Amino acid sequence: MTTRSGTTPAQPDPGLAVVLGERRRLTDLAYRLLGSLADAEDVVQETYARWYAMPAPRRAAIESPGAWLTTVASRICLDLLGSARKRRERYLGAWLPEPLPERAEWPGGRPGDRAGDPADRVTLDESVHMAFLVVLESMTPAERVAFILHDVFRYSFPEVAEIVGRTPAACRQLASSARRRLRDPRASATPVSRQAEIVRDFRRAWAARDVAALVALLDPGVTAVGDGGGLVAAEPGPITGGGPVAQVFVDVAGRAPGLTILERTVNGRPGLVARLDGVTVTVIAFDVAGDRIRHLWAVRNPEKLRAWTAE
Numbered sequence: 001m002t003t004r005s006g007t008t009p010a011q012p013d014p015g016l017a018v019v020l021g022e023r024r025r026l027t028d029l030a031y032r033l034l035g036s037l038a039d040a041e042d043v044v045q046e047t048y049a050r051w052y053a054m055p056a057p058r059r060a061a062i063e064s065p066g067a068w069l070t071t072v073a074s075r076i077c078l079d080l081l082g083s084a085r086k087r088r089e090r091y092l093g094a095w096l097p098e099p100l101p102e103r104a105e106w107p108g109g110r111p112g113d114r115a116g117d118p119a120d121r122v123t124l125d126e127s128v129h130m131a132f133l134v135v136l137e138s139m140t141p142a143e144r145v146a147f148i149l150h151d152v153f154r155y156s157f158p159e160v161a162e163i164v165g166r167t168p169a170a171c172r173q174l175a176s177s178a179r180r181r182l183r184d185p186r187a188s189a190t191p192v193s194r195q196a197e198i199v200r201d202f203r204r205a206w207a208a209r210d211v212a213a214l215v216a217l218l219d220p221g222v223t224a225v226g227d228g229g230g231l232v233a234a235e236p237g238p239i240t241g242g243g244p245v246a247q248v249f250v251d252v253a254g255r256a257p258g259l260t261i262l263e264r265t266v267n268g269r270p271g272l273v274a275r276l277d278g279v280t281v282t283v284i285a286f287d288v289a290g291d292r293i294r295h296l297w298a299v300r301n302p303e304k305l306r307a308w309t310a311e
Helices: 016-020 023-034 037-053 056-060 065-089 130-136 141-152 157-164 168-182 192-207 211-217 242-255
Strands: 218-227 260-266 269-276 279-289 292-299
Touching: 016 065, 023 037, 023 065, 023 141, 037 065, 065 141, 065 157, 130 141, 130 168, 130 279, 130 292, 141 157, 141 168, 157 168, 192 211, 192 242, 192 260, 192 269, 192 279, 192 292, 211 218, 211 242, 218 242, 260 279
Parallel strands: 218 292
Antiparallel strands: 260 269, 269 279, 279 292
16 A cells, blocks of 8 residues: 655555445455355455554555455455355254345435445345355355456456465366356346336235235246244245245235235345334345246345344
8 A cells, every 4th residue: 555755644544545445345245255244344344454453564565455455355255155154054944145125225224324224335236136146155165256256356367366375277167167057048038127027916916815826926946945044933945836835925924914015126136025013024035037936035034134124
């Protein structure tokens, strides 16, 4: 980090804005690698702690603070991904990534309150869609880091190699393996407007407890996964098939007659938010192919719903 000649310790560090300007990009990176905003923010905090723990002359000698911060954050995430696999083996039920709201739809934030708004801290694009993040969970830590750094953040393989401690050829193979996991021959470029219509129809059918209407919107091989984290009730495993999935949603509505279902953007795609007595109890992300829903992910773990606090 460079400083102007003649700067005194009492004056602001002219490189401070450059270093702190990396925060959002680091959070973007860490969230995609970890699938948790809370963990991502811890990683960014630790990264900055390591930066400022260095003596000032050493910091001043670093030509690219952004590259240094990215390297450190990526390595911290790589270590966390290894331990996360063990933690998730002990997790009660299915583990799903933490869902993020659209900035304009976030209920609890105030204009200019960057500390409170998760959508102000993470850029929402194709690489944070729930379907994408769920597939990332099937990758090894090294595959995930190599793929995200190269394919999403556009780092060259030599740069990735320096970060993850492998050869450029090995990193190329890791990213290629990750790409194969993401390929889906059934993937459909359903327009977002059409996805929103299908999700809206699902909301109406769910609110009406209309099993037949729900089944008509679901792919015959649809799967639904719920994440309660052992803190609230959730199905212990995936539910497969239009009939069973529709019945579960109807049963949920029957047990909670005061449930309010709202259309919201979840990780950049049309989704639903269920509230009970003003409290967000479930956030649902959808994967729509053609005119049918083929995947639903229902996050119910309250620790993952703090960003969705009701007005």
